[in-house]
Amino acid sequence: MIDSVVRMADSRRNEKAGNVAPAQENHAPEAIGRRLRDLYDDVVNEPVPDDFMDLLAKLDDTAGDDGDEQG
Numbered sequence: 001m002i003d004s005v006v007r008m009a010d011s012r013r014n015e016k017a018g019n020v021a022p023a024q025e026n027h028a029p030e031a032i033g034r035r036l037r038d039l040y041d042d043v044v045n046e047p048v049p050d051d052f053m054d055l056l057a058k059l060d061d062t063a064g065d066d067g068d069e070q071g
Helices: 002-017 030-042 048-066
Strands: none
Touching: 002 030
């Protein structure tokens, strides 16, 4: 990922210096979008840590206790 960012920054510097053909800069948004989707997919597919699941379970138990006591 860092390599991609460095390449993009180098590309932008070259573009500003006039060293890049116009056709190449048209592909940058597509490449950025593709990398962002890949990164998002990686994050979404990461497992949820056990500690976090335990915390969520405790919160569910607490929320259920508040609504059950009516009378």
